[in-house]
Amino acid sequence: MQFIETKIPGLTIIEPKVFLDNRGYFMESFKEEEFRKAIGSINWIQDNESKSSKGVLRGLHLQTGDFAQAKLVRVVVGKVFDVAVDVRKGSPTYGQYVGVELSDENHRQLFIPRGFAHGFLVLSDTCIFQYKVDNIYCKESEDGFHYESFGIEWPTIDKGFIISEKDAILKLA
Numbered sequence: 128m129q130f131i132e133t134k135i136p137g138l139t140i141i142e143p144k145v146f147l148d149n150r151g152y153f154m155e156s157f158k159e160e161e162f163r164k165a166i167g168s169i170n171w172i173q174d175n176e177s178k179s180s181k182g183v184l185r186g187l188h189l190q191t192g193d194f195a196q197a198k199l200v201r202v203v204v205g206k207v208f209d210v211a212v213d214v215r216k217g218s219p220t221y222g223q224y225v226g227v228e229l230s231d232e233n234h235r236q237l238f239i240p241r242g243f244a245h246g247f248l249v250l251s252d253t254c255i256f257q258y259k260v261d262n263i264y265c266k267e268s269e270d271g272f273h274y275e276s277f278g279i280e281w282p283t284i285d286k287g288f289i290i291s292e293k294d295a296i297l298k299l300a
C-alpha cells in the first residue's frame with residue numbers, strides 16, 4: 128500500500144497493492160496498521176455507498192462543527208473525477224483543490240481530512256462509490272458549495288452533468 132502526498136498537506140492518495148492472477152485480483156482495500164502509521168489513527172464509524180450513472184456530479188459537500196467528517200473514498204465499479212477542496216478557515220491552502228481520477232482499474236483511494244469539501248463526477252456508464260467516514264451523518268450540519276466554485280476544471284461530459292436539486296442551489300465560492 129502506497130501513500131502519496133498531494134499538494135495539500137494531509138490530503139493523501141492511497142494505492143493498494145493489487146495481486147493479479149488468472150482468477151482476477153486480490154487487494155487489501157483498508158489496513159488499519161498501515162493507515163495509522165502513514166496518516167494517523169482514525170475511528171471510522173460508518174461506510175457509505177452510492178450508485179450513479181455517467182454525468183452525475185455529487186458535491187461539493189461537507190459537514191461542519193462537531194459533525195465534521197474525514198472520508199476515505201474509492202470507486203468499486205467505474206471511474207470518477209474526484210475533487211477535494213480545502214475550506215478550513217485560516218488554512219494556508221484555503222480554496223485550493225486536488226482532482227484525481229479514481230477507478231476500478233487504478234484502485235486509487237483518496238483520504239480527505241476533516242474540513243474539506245468533497246465531490247465527484249462520474250465518467251463511466253455506471254459507478255459504485257464507497258467511502259468510510261469518521262462521524263455520523265447530521266443533516267443540520269450539512270454544508271456545501273456549488274460545483275462551479277473554486278475554479279475547478281471538471282472534465283466535460285457530452286450530455287452535461289446530472290445534479291440533485293439540493294446541489295444545484297448550493298452557494299458559489
Ligand SMILES: Cc1cn([C@H]2C[C@H](O)[C@@H](COP(=O)(O)OP(=O)(O)O[C@H]3O[C@@H](C)C(=O)[C@@H](O)[C@H]3O)O2)c(=O)[nH]c1=O
Pocket residue numbers: 175177185186187188189245246247263264291293
Ligand atoms: C450522506 C448521507 C445521506 N443520507 C441520506 C440523506 C438523503 O435522503 C439521501 C441522499 O443524500 P445526498 O443527496 O446528500 O447524497 P450524496 O449527494 O451522495 O451525498 C454525498 O456526496 C458526497 C460527494 C460526499 O462527500 C458525501 O459525504 C455525501 O455528502 O441519503 C443518509 O441517510 N446518510 C448519509 O450519511
